[in-house]
Amino acid sequence: MSEQGRTIESVRRANLGGILAIVHREGPQSRAALTEATGLNRSTIADLVNTLAGYGLVEERAPDPSHRVGRPSPMVAVHPRVVAIAVNPEVDAVEIAAVGLDHGIRVVERHPQDDLISPEDVARLVARQIDDWRAGDLADACILGVGFAVPGLVRSDDGLVRDAPHLRWTDAPLRDLVTAATGLPVVVGNDATLGTVAEHLFGAARGIDHVVYLNGGASGIGGGIIVNGMPVAGAGGYAGEFGQNRPGIATLADRRARDGVFEDEVSRARLLSVLGLTRADDRELAAALADAASQPSVAGEVDRQRRILATALANAVNVLNPSAIVLGGFLSVLADLDTESLAAEVRAQAMPPCGEDLRILPAELAEQRLLIGAGEAAFAEILSNPAAV
The missing domain is CATH 3.30.420.40 (ATPase, nucleotide binding domain)
Incomplete structure (x- = not known):
């Protein structure tokens, strides 16, 4: 591909990601609002929205009936089928949720633990929960990946849990273990860091x-x-x-x-x-x-x-x-x-x-803050490059 071709592709990718990020973070938007927010023209917005809809990431809904002035503009919203699995392992329980691309919690299960759970057992537990949900609550869902909010030091480049002292995990390859168990992309981060992101995007901050x-x-x-x-x-x-x-x-x-x-x-x-x-x-x-x-x-x-x-x-x-x-x-x-x-x-x-x-x-965001943050980590790649779906 020529340099010009790469430039055009990167600009289009950025525009797709920008529109997806707006409806992800701000909620449903009209095409007119997206045109105003991005500075792109109406035909470009229409093309980008159609592309995202083709990827199954957004859907268009009927115009808001309260907006009666001028020509009605369809509302663009994230598709309700698109979710990430969010996991927060703690000393007393492992909480697993399906977080929608609209940052709503679709379904959540709390698995109490009488003893400290190992990284290997967490991977198996998450895989079983996903299988159960795929046969029931998430039968029609598009699961993009798994995000982990871990109470410990997590190396950012490869998801290695260097030290989670209360869980007694040291140099645990959690990302690789869960990827092998689920077949899904996995992102691992520190729980409070991910909670910070969630509160900054959607909560008190x-x-x-x-x-x-x-x-x-x-x-x-x-x-x-x-x-x-x-x-x-x-x-x-x-x-x-x-x-x-x-x-x-x-x-x-x-x-x-x-x-x-x-x-x-x-x-x-x-x-x-x-x-x-x-x-x-x-x-x-x-x-x-x-x-x-x-x-x-x-x-x-x-x-x-x-x-x-x-x-x-x-x-x-x-x-x-x-x-x-x-x-x-x-x-x-x-x-x-x-x-x-x-x-x-x-x-x-x-x-x-x-x-x-x-x-x-x-x-x-109360008790959902870490799960929403973990979901956000799992959505990061698709928000930067929607074609990766």
Whole structure:
């Protein structure tokens, strides 16, 4: 192919990806709206939409009847058949979902685990779940791939799980194991990093260009960073491991883990222990904390964790100067007890210019944030090159 041919092909590929990304992220759009958003002419938009429809990635629907001025324009929407499988392996359960290209959850199953599950067993579990869904709920679906949100360090170029300490996975070739078991393309990423992407595209951080995200889960605390509207991954893909920082603890009485890191001190397990529970999801944890708020042991542990959390957030504010901090998982539960006082504590410990306009926001996507982020990772290739379908 000539250089000109390659250039024309790359421009067309970019235009196809651009239109697909718009309807993926913004929802159904009229052809007229796509023309305005892209700057392309109407005939080009019609050709591109027809191509995407031919790939089975979008469909055209009847015009919105509320728009009565001028000639009606068909609505372009992602095709409901197109899904990715999203997986979040944790110490207490493996959650598997089918995420639509419209970022809606089609179906989800939670597989509780009494013991730590191995990478090999996760691959087999995912393959069985996909087979079951293909015979039922996803019988007519087009499954583009599998995205994994793993609580650990994941090498970005090949999906090798270098270290997931709570799962006890070391140098686990998860991508290759799941590809072999399912026959599907697989993308593996850190859970909090993928949660950051989901919240930035579709949740609390939508439209905010400078964000720090911290996620608190059963395996500890991870995080992600958005700078100038772009996620920061780091040289190997390991950026955002806030949970491994050494915590700033003002008084010795607040320390629980000698030589421990941030996630050893601010911990879901410690909250569950003081409540006398063995397990609880975020909603159950919030309800239990509310019911036991008058108990001195519970109130004391909550206050201790919030003090340490405020210092950790202030350190992040000083280093990164975000517009917003988004908290997910049990960290959101802690913050929601009194968000304004937590924000005040953070500002009190941060440099005043860095914290003066800071907002602390709960993750909007709730328990779906990691699954939507994993789905987004699986959709990345098709969004950049729709012809790859």
